[in-house]
Amino acid sequence: MSKVLAPAAMFPMMARPATAGILRTATGEPLVAASSIADETDEALTLRVAGGDNRAFSEIVRRHGGRLRALAMRFSGGAAEADDIVQDTFVSFWKTARKWQPGGPPLSAYLTRIAMNRGIDGERRKKLRRFFGLEFAVDVADPARDAESTLAEKDDLGRVAVLLKDLPARQRAAILLAANGQQTNAEIGAVLGLSVGAVEQLLVRARRTLRTRLAEMELPAESEGR
Amino acid sequence: MTIDEFTRGLDRYGGNLGHWPADIRAGAEALIAENRTAADLGRVAARLDRALAVAVEPLVLDAAFVGGIMANLAHRGGHEAVVKPTRRFVAWAGAAMMMFLVTGYAIGVALPTTTSAQGEDAVASLIFGDSGSSQSTGALGDLL
Numbered sequence: 062m063s064k065v066l067a068p069a070a071m072f073p074m075m076a077r078p079a080t081a082g083i084l085r086t087a088t089g090e091p092l093v094a095a096s097s098i099a100d101e102t103d104e105a106l107t108l109r110v111a112g113g114d115n116r117a118f119s120e121i122v123r124r125h126g127g128r129l130r131a132l133a134m135r136f137s138g139g140a141a142e143a144d145d146i147v148q149d150t151f152v153s154f155w156k157t158a159r160k161w162q163p164g165g166p167p168l169s170a171y172l173t174r175i176a177m178n179r180g181i182d183g184e185r186r187k188k189l190r191r192f193f194g195l196e197f198a199v200d201v202a203d204p205a206r207d208a209e210s211t212l213a214e215k216d217d218l219g220r221v222a223v224l225l226k227d228l229p230a231r232q233r234a235a236i237l238l239a240a241n242g243q244q245t246n247a248e249i250g251a252v253l254g255l256s257v258g259a260v261e262q263l264l265v266r267a268r269r270t271l272r273t274r275l276a277e278m279e280l281p282a283e284s285e286g287r
Numbered sequence: 288m289t290i291d292e293f294t295r296g297l298d299r300y301g302g303n304l305g306h307w308p309a310d311i312r313a314g315a316e317a318l319i320a321e322n323r324t325a326a327d328l329g330r331v332a333a334r335l336d337r338a339l340a341v342a343v344e345p346l347v348l349d350a351a352f353v354g355g356i357m358a359n360l361a362h363r364g365g366h367e368a369v370v371k372p373t374r375r376f377v378a379w380a381g382a383a384m385m386m387f388l389v390t391g392y393a394i395g396v397a398l399p400t401t402t403s404a405q406g407e408d409a410v411a412s413l414i415f416g417d418s419g420s421s422q423s424t425g426a427l428g429d430l431l
């Protein structure tokens with residue numbers, strides 16, 4: 062049975078306390094018959110968030126936060142920056158939940174898009190600060206990053222994490238979004254606001270750079286081992 | 288398949304041959320089997336893919352992190368009002384812009400053109416008054 066979700070204009074009418082009962086569709090039937098908030102779909106939770114439900118928001122953070130944090134960590138290269146990106150992403154989501162349209166892109170893609178845009182914007186600001194010589198004033202030393210750099214040659218993950226930092230922001234975003242193999246180039250393009258062709262080009266360049274540099278890093282290690 | 292074709296395939300589809308199109312996969316597998324350089328390239332690409340997949344595995348969120356976001360939320364405010372321009376607003380804005388453009392064009396067409404000498408006289412009279420541009424040098428001398 063297909064369910065028709067209420068249009069965005071109906072959100073204020075649907076804003077009820079989480080304990081008040083069940084959200085309803087445009088036709089009046091229950092949107093979800095979940096026994097607990099953890100069982101609810103992203104769509105139902107987002108409708109609740111649009112109505113100001115903190116519990117639903119907290120559940121969305123638990124559901125998507127870990128993935129976004131990993132993505133932000135690899136994109137920014139630092140734990141502190143990653144946490145800022147994730148926090149900004151969820152605050153932005155809280156503020157704009159009413160704009161999210163049920164039936165459109167999934168919530169995970171919506172959140173990823175916000176996070177990636179935050180990351181790319183942050184990168185741009187960082188470059189600007191560096192250009193004006195202000196980087197020292199705002200770039201606080203990040204112990205996680207230092208530790209990662211020190212242990213970079215320890216394994217492939219460490220090496221790749223270091224190599225990712227040198228990629229241009231969009232290439233880095235594209236390769237990270239493609240990394241789990243679950244997203245098509247079209248979906249990655251939708252997240253980054255790029256065409257499929259542009260995503261393919263970014264991925265080709267990123268893979269070529271990473272593959273070449275990983276092989277270069279491997280050679281000295283191999284010769285030392287002999 | 289040549290090494291160049293294989294390398295392009297690695298860049299396009301990654302190191303997991305299972306993700307390659309079926310029609311070129313067999314060629315790639317044959318090349319890896321007979322060519323050590325290709326095998327090395329494929330091995331590095333596969334390791335890269337595995338490392339990237341591990342890199343984006345979801346991290347564990349502790350309660351403090353979630354609590355921090357909730358606190359941040361309380362600190363940084365409530366929902367953003369959704370402001371969308373109405374059709375009437377867009378119509379008025381468009382009409383106003385058209386009016387400005389038409390007025391600007393009409394003024395530009397209506398104003399008489401001047402020669403460069405007339406222009407200099409006009410500037411001089413603005414600076415030194417109505418006494419005329421012929422006296423401007425003298426007036427300037429007095430000032431100095």
